[in-house]
Amino acid sequence: MSGPAVFLRLAPGEVPAAALRELRAGLEEEGVPCRVLPSGPPAPVAAPGAASPVCEAPASAPADAALLAHAAACASPVSVGLGLSADGACLHLPQLPPGAPLLSVSLHDPDPERLRALGHNAARLVAGVPLKELP
Amino acid sequence: MSLIVGVDIGNSTTEACVAEVEGSGRAYLGSGLAATTGVKGTVPNVTGAARAIERALLRAGRALEEVDAILLNEATPVISGLAMETITETIITESTMIGHNPQTPGGEGLGVGVTVAFERLAARAPGDGPAIVVIAASVDFEEAAAALNAAAARGVEVAGAVVQRDDARLIANRLDRPVPIVDEVTHVERVPLGMAAAVEVAGPGRAVRTLSNSYGLATVFDLTPEETRVVAPVARALTGTRSAVVVRTPGGDVTDRRIPAGTLELHGERAKRTVDVNGGAEEIMAALRRVQPLADVVGEAGSHVGGMLAGVRETMADLTGDAIGDVRIRDVLAADTFVPREVRGGLAGEFALENAVALAAMVRTSRGPIEQVARALAQESGVEVVVGGVEAEMAVRGALTTPGTAAPVAVLDLGGGSTDAALARGEEQVATYHAAGAGDLVTKLIGSELGIDDRELAEHVKTCPLAKVESLFHVRLEDGTVQYFDAPLPAETFARVVALTEEGGMVPIPTRHGLDRIRRVRRDAKRRVFAVNALRALREVAEHGTVRGIDFVVLIGGSALDFEIPELVAEALADHGVVCGTGNVRAVEGPRNAVATGLVEAWGRERGPAAAGRSAAPAAEARS
Numbered sequence: 001m002s003g004p005a006v007f008l009r010l011a012p013g014e015v016p017a018a019a020l021r022e023l024r025a026g027l028e029e030e031g032v033p034c035r036v037l038p039s040g041p042p043a044p045v046a047a048p049g050a051a052s053p054v055c056e057a058p059a060s061a062p063a064d065a066a067l068l069a070h071a072a073a074c075a076s077p078v079s080v081g082l083g084l085s086a087d088g089a090c091l092h093l094p095q096l097p098p099g100a101p102l103l104s105v106s107l108h109d110p111d112p113e114r115l116r117a118l119g120h121n122a123a124r125l126v127a128g129v130p131l132k133e134l135p
Numbered sequence: 136m137s138l139i140v141g142v143d144i145g146n147s148t149t150e151a152c153v154a155e156v157e158g159s160g161r162a163y164l165g166s167g168l169a170a171t172t173g174v175k176g177t178v179p180n181v182t183g184a185a186r187a188i189e190r191a192l193l194r195a196g197r198a199l200e201e202v203d204a205i206l207l208n209e210a211t212p213v214i215s216g217l218a219m220e221t222i223t224e225t226i227i228t229e230s231t232m233i234g235h236n237p238q239t240p241g242g243e244g245l246g247v248g249v250t251v252a253f254e255r256l257a258a259r260a261p262g263d264g265p266a267i268v269v270i271a272a273s274v275d276f277e278e279a280a281a282a283l284n285a286a287a288a289r290g291v292e293v294a295g296a297v298v299q300r301d302d303a304r305l306i307a308n309r310l311d312r313p314v315p316i317v318d319e320v321t322h323v324e325r326v327p328l329g330m331a332a333a334v335e336v337a338g339p340g341r342a343v344r345t346l347s348n349s350y351g352l353a354t355v356f357d358l359t360p361e362e363t364r365v366v367a368p369v370a371r372a373l374t375g376t377r378s379a380v381v382v383r384t385p386g387g388d389v390t391d392r393r394i395p396a397g398t399l400e401l402h403g404e405r406a407k408r409t410v411d412v413n414g415g416a417e418e419i420m421a422a423l424r425r426v427q428p429l430a431d432v433v434g435e436a437g438s439h440v441g442g443m444l445a446g447v448r449e450t451m452a453d454l455t456g457d458a459i460g461d462v463r464i465r466d467v468l469a470a471d472t473f474v475p476r477e478v479r480g481g482l483a484g485e486f487a488l489e490n491a492v493a494l495a496a497m498v499r500t501s502r503g504p505i506e507q508v509a510r511a512l513a514q515e516s517g518v519e520v521v522v523g524g525v526e527a528e529m530a531v532r533g534a535l536t537t538p539g540t541a542a543p544v545a546v547l548d549l550g551g552g553s554t555d556a557a558l559a560r561g562e563e564q565v566a567t568y569h570a571a572g573a574g575d576l577v578t579k580l581i582g583s584e585l586g587i588d589d590r591e592l593a594e595h596v597k598t599c600p601l602a603k604v605e606s607l608f609h610v611r612l613e614d615g616t617v618q619y620f621d622a623p624l625p626a627e628t629f630a631r632v633v634a635l636t637e638e639g640g641m642v643p644i645p646t647r648h649g650l651d652r653i654r655r656v657r658r659d660a661k662r663r664v665f666a667v668n669a670l671r672a673l674r675e676v677a678e679h680g681t682v683r684g685i686d687f688v689v690l691i692g693g694s695a696l697d698f699e700i701p702e703l704v705a706e707a708l709a710d711h712g713v714v715c716g717t718g719n720v721r722a723v724e725g726p727r728n729a730v731a732t733g734l735v736e737a738w739g740r741e742r743g744p745a746a747a748g749r750s751a752a753p754a755a756e757a758r759s
Contacts, residue, residue: 025276029239029304095608095623102607102626120301121626128605129238130630 005033006122007072011065011085019089022112023082026119032126034082034119037072065090070098078126082118089115091122103134111135137203139738140188140518143529143730144180144210144508147171147551148693151187152724152731153195153202161735163721165194166728174454176210177504181511188516204750205520206734207509208529214451215497215552215571217579218443220396221474222413223490236647240336240378241307241316245345246295247333247355250326250382256282261290267332267380270306271323272299280309287312295334297380299323317378331356332382346381347373356383372478372487396492397438399467402431412440412492416469419492423467427675432464432496440494451498466553468495468572468671470663475586486586493580495572495664497553509751521738521750527557527567529733534689536732537718544687545676546718546729547669547704549694551575554665556672558685568675570668574694580660585646585653592634595642596657598697599634603650604641613654661700666707673708682708688715695726 006027010020020036027034065083069092072081083090083101087108090101103121105114113135121131136157143150152166167190173179184207192199248265253274259266266286270279283293283306296316298306303318315336320326333355335343345351349370353363373379396412399419403426410422423429434441444464452459470493475486505522513520527546534546548555551574557567574597582593602610607623610633624641632650633641644653673682688708690701695717705715718726 025305028308029301031239031304093607093623102623125607125629128630131626133627 003033004077004126005035006078006080006082006126007035007037007076008082008084009037009068009072011068011083014086016084016086016107016110018112019107019110019115020084022115023084023089023119023122026116026121027123030120030123030127030129032123034122037075066092066101066104067098069101070094070096080122080125082122089118091118091125093125103131105134138197138201139204139206139735140191140202141206141731141734141738142184142188142512143208143526143728143734144171144175144184145550145692145730146175146213146215146553149180149183149187150728150731151184151191152728152735153191153197154735156735156739159740163732163735164197165191166724166731167191167194168727174212174214174450176212176508177454178507178511180210180508181515184508184512185515199516199518202516202518204738205512205516205518206524206738207505207512207520207522208524208526208730208734209522210505210508210526211499212451212454213497213499213552213569214447214454215495215573215575216443216447217493217495217576218439219472219474219491219493219579219583220412220439221476221489221491222396222415236376237301237303237317237319237378239301239304240318241303241305242295242310242313243336243338244315245333245335245355246315247331248292248294250297250328250330250332252328253279253282255328256286256291256293259286259291261292263291265292265294267294267334268296269323269326269328270296270298270302276300276302276305277309280306283314284309284311295332297323297326297332297334315378317380320380326380327382327384330382330384332380334378334380336378342375342377343373343379346370346379347376352381355381397435397441399435399440399494400433401426401429401467402433404428404430412438412494415490416471416492419467419469419494429465429467430463432467440492443494444496447496447498451500455500455504457500462498462500464496464498466497466569466571468570468576468664468668469493470572470576470580470667472580472584474583491583493576493583495552495576497569497571499569506751513751519750519752524734524737525565526730527555528559528565529730529737530555530691531557531559531565531733532736533720533729533731533733534691534718536721536736537689538722540687540689540718543685544689545673545685547672547688547690547695548692548729549573549665549669549690549697549700549704550692551694554668554672555692556669556676558673558676560678566676568672570672570675572664572668574664574697576664577660577694580663581657584656584660585644585648587644587646592642592644595634595636596644596653597660599636599642600698601632601644601650601654601657602635602641603632604628604630604643610641611650613650658699658703661697662703662707665694665700665704669704669707682711682713685711685713688713689718690716691718691720691726691729693726 065085065088068083069081069090073092074094081092088106090104092101117132117134149171153164155162167187169183169186172183248267251266253270295314298318303316307313315334335346349367352366401408406426408422434444448462451462473488474491476489478487509520509522530546545558554570554573578593587593602612609619628643631643674680701717708715720729
């Protein structure tokens with residue numbers, strides 16, 4: 001079993017390492033633990049309140065950052081998830097529709113500041129601190 | 136049977152009511168409300184009046200052509216002004232302190248050393264003494280941590296760091312030996328280098344203890360008693376923050392000076408007093424009580440208050456065509472307040488709370504161009520317009536239609552610019568008093584004390600209950616209850632205090648203040664204006680100045696619609712054994728429409744406007 005942490009799911013294939021570093025730095029600065037889940041089929045983790053039907057994890061690992069983030073949020077004990085693919089990064093909550101993440105950052109023109117802020121905001125959702133504006 | 140429309144032109148709203156009148160019988164058919172156009176009592180009011188009449192008629196299901204007479208209150212121009220005079224100022228010369236609360240400082244404890252630029256760290260030798268490293272935003276956290284570790288490994292003592300980016304914890308987590316680090320220092324380039332400095336970070340939930348203590352600073356910087364006296368304001372400014380940096384520069388100085396705010400000359404009808412605005416609200420109001428009845432107030436030229444009083448005078452003179460010298464300020468209200476001001480010379484946008492005095496002033500004239508308004512309205516509507524009825528008397532008559540009231544009743548009109556009291560004593564005589572300061576002053580106090588520049592936002596804080604957004608799906612209301620939502624709330628409201636608008640909207644309040652503090656500021660502002668003015672105004676109209684002699688007080692006016700002002704006023708009056716409540720004109724209108732109703736009530740009765748009033752008939756061609 002793991003302690004409370006924001007879960008971060010990666011898309012299969014090559015991981016945008018610089019983006020991952022910024023996301024994790026944002027969480028670390030806020031002092032909230034983060035667990036990076038390997039790509040691959042999601043482990044059947046029972047999240048608190050997992051009875052919610054929207055929390056059914058897709059059968060195979062989705063490539064889309066929003067779906068990854070949603071699956072991560074459903075699995076996370078603190079119900080906050082991040083998803084990272086080659087296209088972008090998303091911040092998600094289990095209560096939201098899988099296709100509509102709370103915040104997202106595109107990686108087509110990567111901006112480290114925005115990714116860092118997304119990491120901050122994932123942590124702040126857990127900490128109950130007003131979110132940073134994405135630059 | 137005649138169809139009558141009563142119209143009350145107020146400072147901010149114009150109200151109308153439609154009634155069928157037959158003998159002493161009155162059948163009210165509808166009422167309407169519109170924003171007042173132009174300054175109360177001047178010709179531009181006609182637009183707003185016509186709009187209010189139209190709305191009332193629409194609700195009554197009647198046409199303008201059927202109306203026999205429009206009754207207009209004797210509206211006289213009231214000009215009110217507000218000014219704020221800051222009376223203390225904190226100035227940091229040569230940047231000596233950074234006291235701010237970044238969300239996430241790094242490390243813990245106190246570090247004392249000499250400020251060194253990050254780029255110069257590599258050139259520093261062991262034995263050069265402890266260093267406080269100053270790191271700009273261009274330096275990545277891993278690079279910064281590696282360099283600090285390398286320096287420490289060489290034997291260079293690193294005592295702490297000041298960082299521009301939000302990186303303190305990231306750096307501290309990577310240090311072999313963590314040191315206190317303060318981050319989010321916006322103007323890091325302004326930190327003087329090669330100077331003695333101290334960085335302090337307190338543990339979670341704690342506040343700095345050494346740098347917020349004058350003797351702590353004296354110990355750290357080896358200060359003489361004379362120098363300690365100079366840094367005392369620094370210590371005070373850092374109280375309660377979780378992290379702080381103090382840099383000692385040779386000529387550095389934090390001054391905490393009182394700004395000369397000028398004087399007020401209060402001319403009473405019998406006495407005259409000069410009072411220093413620096414003395415605060417209590418002294419000003421005490422001086423005012425001593426010179427009552429007030430004849431005029433003059434402010435010192437060059438001060439904000441002086442400028443505001445002159446401006447009020449000028450506007451009124453323009454309006455009435457009187458000479459400026461003939462316009463008299465009839466009332467002022469002073470309230471102590473404080474203003475968060477960015478500290479001059481600060482490095483991280485620090486704020487210091489400065490003391491200030493807010494002053495509301497009011498002039499009114501007994502004569503206004505109301506006849507012109509009546510003529511223009513008659514022209515516009517094609518209906519005979521009757522001006523008449525002392526406004527206060529009409530307000531009392533209207534308020535008396537509130538169920539459960541009986542004469543003698545005092546009416547408190549809680550408006551935007553002024554708080555007016557009227558007391559019907561006996562048959563003929565109505566005593567009135569107009570106190571400066573009402574809703575607008577409350578908005579100003581709330582705005583300044585919470586550091587909200589946006590007037591509309593301050594207005595929301597004043598008029599709406601608060602809630603704390605605890606998750607994206609629920610908020611906790613002021614009374615502690617929780618409200619849940621199916622759809623997620625906007626991300627920008629998360630963990631913020633929001634004002635709940637009547638339309639169901641949520642306006643985030645962008646301050647770090649908690650809900651309790653915002654609520655306290657809001658209620659205190661209302662109390663300082665309305666509770667104080669209610670007592671002041673009632674004392675002036677009451678016989679022998681004793682509020683106790685008044686049995687019933689009916690609250691009317693726009694601010695009586697507020698969700699807590701009536702309660703705060705009632706609380707203040709409870710000590711005087713007065714029954715106080717919000718009016719409910721004609722048992723349906725609430726605190727609205729009192730004067731308009733009073734006009735209709737009085738019409739055709741012996742003291743009504745038809746007996747004493749002057750009428751403006753529309754020109755013959757307009758009627759055809």
